[in-house]
Amino acid sequence: MRSYGTGEAPPRTPTAAPDPHPETAAGEQALLDGGPAHGTRLRVLDRPAVVQVTYPCRTEDGPTPFRVDALYVYRRDPRVHHEPLRYGYDHASP
Numbered sequence: 001m002r003s004y005g006t007g008e009a010p011p012r013t014p015t016a017a018p019d020p021h022p023e024t025a026a027g028e029q030a031l032l033d034g035g036p037a038h039g040t041r042l043r044v045l046d047r048p049a050v051v052q053v054t055y056p057c058r059t060e061d062g063p064t065p066f067r068v069d070a071l072y073v074y075r076r077d078p079r080v081h082h083e084p085l086r087y088g089y090d091h092a093s094p
Helices: none
Strands: 028-033 041-044 050-057 068-076 085-089
Touching (some): 028 050
Antiparallel strands (some): 028 041, 050 068, 068 085
């Protein structure tokens, strides 16, 4: 069993194989609407239903082995079928 309180991150395994044809992995343009990342443009693959945006927070205890991030959730507007796709800020998400 591994202790996660030591600041040592567990090894990460890829969840999907890299695309052997990078020219097809260009994705689609998307726009974040509302919230702290309003107006941010990005590229997404496979039209994900949710995009998470994080912002680093400063801890008051000085240097720690932990990183604290504020998490913001944007949900895809299903009515938009063309580029740029629209992701609206979800006020109710944690």
